[in-house]
Amino acid sequence: MHGVIRTDEWLLEDYKQPIQLAKRVKDYFPNAEAEEIFAHLTKFGMTRSAISKVRVQQMLKADLWDITSMDYKELQHQWNGPETPIFIFPSDAANYRLHKEFNGKAGLTFKDKAFLFLSESNTKMEIKALLTHEYNHVCRLEKCNKPEKQYTLLDTIILEGMAEYAVFKRLGEEHTASYIGKYKDEVLHHFWTKYLLPEKGLQVNTNKYYRLLYGSHFYPKMLGYCVGEYLVRTYANKHGLSLKELFVVKSEDIAETKTVAPRD
Known part of the structure; x- marks a missing residue:
């Protein structure tokens, strides 16, 4: 499964227990336990605590998944980039620096996957900027071919x-x-x-x-x-x-x- 993963469907079920999100992506980290994955994702900006169902609905209303999906296809075409799973999870609302300096958005990229941690208030251009940055990493890591x-x-x-x-x-x-x-x-x-x-x-x-x-x-x-x-x-x-x-x-x-x- 590649492209933008419909993690909105996961959030509607797991918004009270963010650790469940780490369990859902465990297959993408073959050598790690869910607790390790959760610690790593939260270190880079994913929410550490339960969020409200209202926030999930606000994220859906903001079209985060559709905006990202359309821009991902455009970038992949422009850069002849690899098919890569892109996961969107809520950013950490309690992280002061994340909100002050990065307006509540962050990313984390591996050679074969990328995570976008977004707020319901992020604009279309902010989403595109974050995806451009993270997907550029994916392409560089793949095409530069250095471990x-x-x-x-x-x-x-x-x-x-x-x-x-x-x-x-x-x-x-x-x-x-x-x-x-x-x-x-x-x-x-x-x-x-x-x-x-x-x-x-x-x-x-x-x-x-x-x-x-x-x-x-x-x-x-x-x-x-x-x-x-x-x-x-x-x-x-x-x-x-x-x-x-x-x-x-x-x-x-x-x-x-x-x-x-x-x-x-």
Whole structure:
């Protein structure tokens, strides 16, 4: 079963017990228990607690599933992307940062599936922006053909930067994440050479990897994401590459271009 899964039908039954949602997707995680899946999904923005039936009905009224389904088909066609299951679950209404900085939406992507955590108040363009970002990850992970376990800090910042560059190119700068455009390109170039280039080979699951990626512990906020978008945009502008053509370019090649290029 691929494409946008009708999780609205699940929610009508499981809205009082979000753990049941994790049990329903267990077949997509062959080596994990429902409790582990639930912990992982909630860590990235899914609701941790029961929601009201009213909220489920508001999500249905907002056409979240139909909007996502139509845009998924368009993206798949544009990018010649893989058939991928897309799951829509309610976002965590109690997560202050999620609502303040991301207007109650978040995503989580694996090579063979993607999750969108949405609020009933998300607009059509917000939904399209989130799907563009997450499905761009799916295409990059598939077409770049590098095992996720071998991903370095450089691979991740390019992955995230490519996804936000896709949102920018497809929907316009006003629909990119709030942190994109936060720093001037000259500053991003400085951040790249000072903080990230020396650590580009860092492996996942080290403390410094996450500090640099998200910009915590005195590093500039959302450091890896912002520099990643700068590197991808600079490379794409210099070589005249489309979003689809970027998928197969190695992270090391994209990062070699360090000249400043304005947003077009």
